[in-house]
Amino acid sequence: MEEGSEKQKMNDYAHKKVIVGFQGVKGSFSEQALIEYFGKDVAAKNVSDFEDVFLALENNEIDYGVLPIENSSTGAITEVYDLLRQYGFYIVGEKCVKVEHNLIGIKGTKLEDITEVYSHSQAFGQSKEFLKTYVDWKLIPYKNTAMSAKLIKDENQKEKAAVASRRAAELYGLEIIASNINFNKKNYTRFIVIGKNLDLNDEVNKISVVVSTPHKAGELYGILRHFAEHDLNMLKIESRPIIDRSWEYFFYIDFEGNLNEKVVEDAIKLIEKNSSFFQLLGNYKGDNNSNPKLR
Amino acid sequence: MEEGSEKQKMNDYAHKKVIVGFQGVKGSFSEQALIEYFGKDVAAKNVSDFEDVFLALENNEIDYGVLPIENSSTGAITEVYDLLRQYGFYIVGEKCVKVEHNLIGIKGTKLEDITEVYSHSQAFGQSKEFLKTYVDWKLIPYKNTAMSAKLIKDENQKEKAAVASRRAAELYGLEIIASNINFNKKNYTRFIVIGKNLDLNDEVNKISVVVSTPHKAGELYGILRHFAEHDLNMLKIESRPIIDRSWEYFFYIDFEGNLNEKVVEDAIKLIEKNSSFFQLLGNYKGDNNSNPKLR
Numbered sequence: 073m074e075e076g077s078e079k080q081k082m083n084d085y086a087h088k089k090v091i092v093g094f095q096g097v098k099g100s101f102s103e104q105a106l107i108e109y110f111g112k113d114v115a116a117k118n119v120s121d122f123e124d125v126f127l128a129l130e131n132n133e134i135d136y137g138v139l140p141i142e143n144s145s146t147g148a149i150t151e152v153y154d155l156l157r158q159y160g161f162y163i164v165g166e167k168c169v170k171v172e173h174n175l176i177g178i179k180g181t182k183l184e185d186i187t188e189v190y191s192h193s194q195a196f197g198q199s200k201e202f203l204k205t206y207v208d209w210k211l212i213p214y215k216n217t218a219m220s221a222k223l224i225k226d227e228n229q230k231e232k233a234a235v236a237s238r239r240a241a242e243l244y245g246l247e248i249i250a251s252n253i254n255f256n257k258k259n260y261t262r263f264i265v266i267g268k269n270l271d272l273n274d275e276v277n278k279i280s281v282v283v284s285t286p287h288k289a290g291e292l293y294g295i296l297r298h299f300a301e302h303d304l305n306m307l308k309i310e311s312r313p314i315i316d317r318s319w320e321y322f323f324y325i326d327f328e329g330n331l332n333e334k335v336v337e338d339a340i341k342l343i344e345k346n347s348s349f350f351q352l353l354g355n356y357k358g359d360n361n362s363n364p365k366l367r
Numbered sequence: 368m369e370e371g372s373e374k375q376k377m378n379d380y381a382h383k384k385v386i387v388g389f390q391g392v393k394g395s396f397s398e399q400a401l402i403e404y405f406g407k408d409v410a411a412k413n414v415s416d417f418e419d420v421f422l423a424l425e426n427n428e429i430d431y432g433v434l435p436i437e438n439s440s441t442g443a444i445t446e447v448y449d450l451l452r453q454y455g456f457y458i459v460g461e462k463c464v465k466v467e468h469n470l471i472g473i474k475g476t477k478l479e480d481i482t483e484v485y486s487h488s489q490a491f492g493q494s495k496e497f498l499k500t501y502v503d504w505k506l507i508p509y510k511n512t513a514m515s516a517k518l519i520k521d522e523n524q525k526e527k528a529a530v531a532s533r534r535a536a537e538l539y540g541l542e543i544i545a546s547n548i549n550f551n552k553k554n555y556t557r558f559i560v561i562g563k564n565l566d567l568n569d570e571v572n573k574i575s576v577v578v579s580t581p582h583k584a585g586e587l588y589g590i591l592r593h594f595a596e597h598d599l600n601m602l603k604i605e606s607r608p609i610i611d612r613s614w615e616y617f618f619y620i621d622f623e624g625n626l627n628e629k630v631v632e633d634a635i636k637l638i639e640k641n642s643s644f645f646q647l648l649g650n651y652k653g654d655n656n657s658n659p660k661l662r
Contacts, residue, residue, distance in 0.1 A: 144613040147606070150442055151492070193488065193508070197446070213488070213508040256610050292604065293588070293595040300588040308616070309587065311442070311605055315551050318439040319657055321603070362614055 082111030091115045092265075093125045093134035099218040099240035101169055105263035106138040109167040120215075122151050126159045129266065136164070137266045143171070145256040146197045148310050153324055156266070156353055157282050157312075163354030165265030166278065168361035172259065173199050175250040176221060176241040177233040183249060188212055190220035191235035199235055201255035221246060262362045270355060272331055278307070278358035279329045279336065284314060284322050284349040292323065294346050302339040304329055307358075322349070331355045377406025386410045387560075388420045388429035394513040394535035396464055400558035401433040404462040415510075417446055421454045424563065431459070432561045438466070440551040441492045443605050448619055451561070451648055452577050452607075458649030460560030461573065463656035467554065468494050470545040471516060471536040472528040478544060483507055485515035486530035494530055496550035516541060557657045565650060567626055573602070573653035574624045574631065579609060579617050579644040587618065589641050597634040599624055602653075617644070626650045 085092075092110050094102040097118060106116055117134055119125055125137035139152050156163070173195050177186065186209060189196075193213040196203060203211065214220045220234035225244040233249060234240075241248055285291035299306050310324040329336040344350040380387075387405050389397040392413060401411055412429055414420055420432035434447050451458070468490050472481065481504060484491075488508040491498060498506065509515045515529035520539040528544060529535075536543050580586035594601050605619040624631040639645040 142608075144608055145610055147445055147608050258611065258613050260613055262614075292601060293591045296588045296591060306587060308614070309604065309606055309618075311603065313437075313439055313442050315440055316553065318553050318555055319557075319603070323604075 079111075082113070085110045086113035089115065090135045091117055091133070093117045093119055093128045093137045095119055095122050095125055095139065096216045097218045097222065099221065099237060099243040100216055101171055101237060101261055102138055102140060102263065103218075104237070104239065105140075105167045105169045105261075108169065109138065109165060109263075109265060110136075122149075123155055125266075126155050126161065129161060129268065130159065135267065137161075138167070138263050139266065140261050141264045142262045142308075143194060143198065144258065144260040144262075145254070146194050149194075150312060152264075153310060153312050156264075157322060157324075157351060160351070161266045161268060162270050162352075163264045163280055163356050164267040164269075164271045165356050166359045166362060167263045167265070168260050168359040169263060170259070171198070171254065171261050172238065172252050173217070173235050173254045174238055174241060174248045175202075175233055175253055176236055176246045177224060177249050178228055178230060179247050181230045181233060181247065181249055185230040186233045186249075187231045189233050189235060190214045190223055192216045192220070195235045198254045198256065198259055202250070202253040218243075260361065262359070264354075265356075266354075270331075270352075272355060274330070274332075275357045276330050276355045277328060278326060279331065279355045280324065280326050280353035281340075281343070282322050282324050282349070282351045282353060283343060283347040284320065285346075286348050295323070295343055298339045298342045298346070299325075299327055302335050304336065304339055324353070328358075329355075374406075377408070380405045381408035384410065385431065386412055386429045388412045388414055388423045388432045390414055390417050390420055390434065391511045392513045392517065394516065394532060394538040395511055396466055396532060396556055397433055397435060397558065398513075399532070399534065400435075400462045400464045400556075403464065404433065404460060404558075404560060405431075417444075418450055420561075421450050421456065424456060424561065425454065430562065432456075433462070433558050434561065435556050436559045437557045438489060438493065439553065439555045439557075440549070441489050444489075445607060447559075448605060448607050451559075452617060452619075452646060455646070456561045456563055457565050457647075458559045458575055458651050459562040459564075459566045460651050461654045461657060462558045462560070463555050463654040464558060465554070466493070466549065466556050467533065467547050468512070468530050468549045469533055469536060469543045470497075470528055470548055471531055471541045472519060472544050473523055473525060474542050476525045476528060476542065476544055480525040481528045481544075482526045484528050484530060485509045485518055487511045487515070490530045493549045493551065493554055497545070497548040498530075513538075555656065557654070559649075560651075561649075565626075567650060569625070570652045571625050571650045572623060573621060574626065574650045575619065575621050575648035576635075576638070577617050577619050577644070577646045577648060578638060578642040579615065580641075581643050590618070590638055593634045593637045593641070594620075594622055597630050599631065599634055619648070623653075624650075
C-alpha cells in the first residue's frame with residue numbers, strides 16, 4: 073500500500089468513529105501496533121485479557137481488535153491462536169512492531185540497587201541473556217510490560233525495576249537504566265487485526281486457515297501437497313492441541329494468496345475435502361516486515 | 368515393555384547408582400515422572416531451571432534428565448524444545464503423566480476466604496474454566512505448582528491458596544479445597560528423558576528430529592513427502608522461531624520408527640539432503656499413553 077492511501081485509510085477510521093480494542097494499558101506494544109495500523113486519532117478501548125478483546129467484538133463494543141500472535145524470538149502467543157479458532161472472527165489485517173526492551177526504574181536507580189524485576193514472562197525470555205548476568209535479581213512475572221512499569225512508578229523504590237518499552241518509561245516518568253536489553257536485536261512482534269467480516273479486495277495477499285487431519289500416516293502431507301501442487305507459498309505452520317483428543321492437533325497454516333484467485337479457490341476446495349476440520353481464519357494484507365518474501 | 372522387564376530396569380538404575388536430574392521441588396509432576404520412569408530408589412537431583420538440567424548433564428553431575436515437553440491441553444513447553452536443539456543431547460525415553468490440579472490451602476480454608484491464588488501459569492491455563500467462576504481472585508504466576516504449595520504452607524494464611532497436585536498437598540500438610548479442577552479431564556503432560564548418548568535397541572519405536580528449510584514455496588512439503596513415501600507415521604510437528612532469521616522456523620518432527628530399519632535410514636538420508644538444517648534428537652520407546660496409535 074502506498075503511504076498516501078495508508079494515511080487516507082487512517083483518516084477514514086477516525087472519521088467513521090471506528091472503535092478498536094486492545095489488551096493491556098497505555099504504553100503497551102499492543103497499543104503501539106494499534107496506533108501504527110489505525111492512526112493516532114482512532115478511538116481505542118483497552119481491556120485486561122486477550123479473551124476480553126474477543127468478547128468486546130462479540131458484544132459490538134468495538135469494531136476491530138488488535139492482538140499479538142507471534143514474536144520472532146519466543147514464538148507463538150498460543151492463547152490467541154486458540155481464541156481465534158474458538159470465536160470464529162476473521163483476521164483482516166496485520167502489523168509488525170519492533171520490540172525493544174529496556175530495564176527501567178525510578179529516578180536515580182542504579183544496577184546495584186536492584187533486587188526485584190517485574191515484567192511479562194515473554195519479555196524475560198526475550199531479555200534472558202542480559203538478565204542472566206545478574207543472578208541475584210528475583211524475576212517476578214507480571215501481567216504485561218506496561219503494567220510492570222506502572223507498578224514500579226506506584227511502589228517508588230530503587231530496589232524494584234521493570235522490563236518495558238521506552239514509551240512506557242516516558243509515560244510513567246521513569247528512567248532507562250539499561251536500554252535495548254533483548255538478546256535478539258531483530259526482535260519483532262506480529263499483531264493481527266480481527267473483525268466480524270472478511271474484507272476482500274485486490275490488496276489482500278495472505279490467507280490463514282486451521283485444519284485437522286485423521287491421525288494416520290501421511291495425512292498432514294496429504295493436506296500440504298495441495299499447497300505445493302498449486303504453487304502456493306506456505307509461510308508458517310503452528311500446531312495446537314485438540315483438548316479432548318490427547319495428542320491430536322489443529323494445524324494453523326498461513327500462505328500467500330487472495331481468495332478471489334482461481335488457483336487459491338481450487339487448492340482450498342481440495343484441502344477442505346481432505347481435512348477432518350477446516351476453518352478459514354482470514355485473508356488480509358500481510359505486513360512486509362513480517363513476511364519479507366511476500367510477493 | 369512387559370512389567371517384569373520394566374521393574375528389572377528400575378532395579379538396574381538404582382544398583383548402578385544412576386543420578387537423574389529434574390526441574391522443580393519435591394511433589395512436582397517432574398519428580399513424579401522421574402519416579403514412574405526410573406523407580407523410587409534412583410538418586411534424584413533437583414535444580415531450579417530447565418536449563419540447569421542440561422547444564423548438570425553437560426557437567427556430568429547427572430546421568431539423565433527428566434523434562435516436560437508437552438501438555439495435552441496447553442501444548443508445547445517451548446523453552447525445552449529450544450534447549451534440546453541448543454545442547455545437542457539425545458532423547459532416550461518418554462513418560463506420560465496424568466496431571467490433575469487441585470485448589471489447596473491451609474487447614475480450614477474455605478472458598479470464600481480466598482483472595483490470592485498462586486501457581487504456574489500453565490496450571491492456571493489448564494484450570495481456567497474453574498478459576499473463571501471466581502472473578503475476584505488475584506491469580507499470581509509462580510515458579511511451579513509444588514513451590515506454590517510450599518509458599519502457602521510458609522505464609523500460613525487462609526486468604527492464600529495454590530493450584531497444585533494432591534501429592535504436593537500431602538507433602539506440605541495442606542488441605543484440598545476443590546479437587547480435579549482442570550477443565551480437560553484427560554490432562555496429560557508428556558516428559559522426555561535426556562542423556563548424552565543414543566540408546567538403540569529393538570524396543571525403540573519413536574524418532575525425533577529438527578529440520579529447517581529454505582523459505583520457498585513447497586519446501587516443507589518437500590521434507591514431509593519423504594515420510595509419506597516411506598509410509599512412516601508422523602506423530603507431531605512443532606514450529607519454533609529461528610532467532611536471527613525473523614519469520615523462519617525450525618520444525619521439530621516426531622515419527623514412528625527405529626533407526627536400525629532400512630526404510631527409516633533411507634527416509635532420513637533424503638530428509639537430511641533436502642533440509643538446510645538437520646539434527647537427530649533421539650530414538651526411544653514411546654510411552655503408549657502419549658502415542659495411542661504407536662504400533
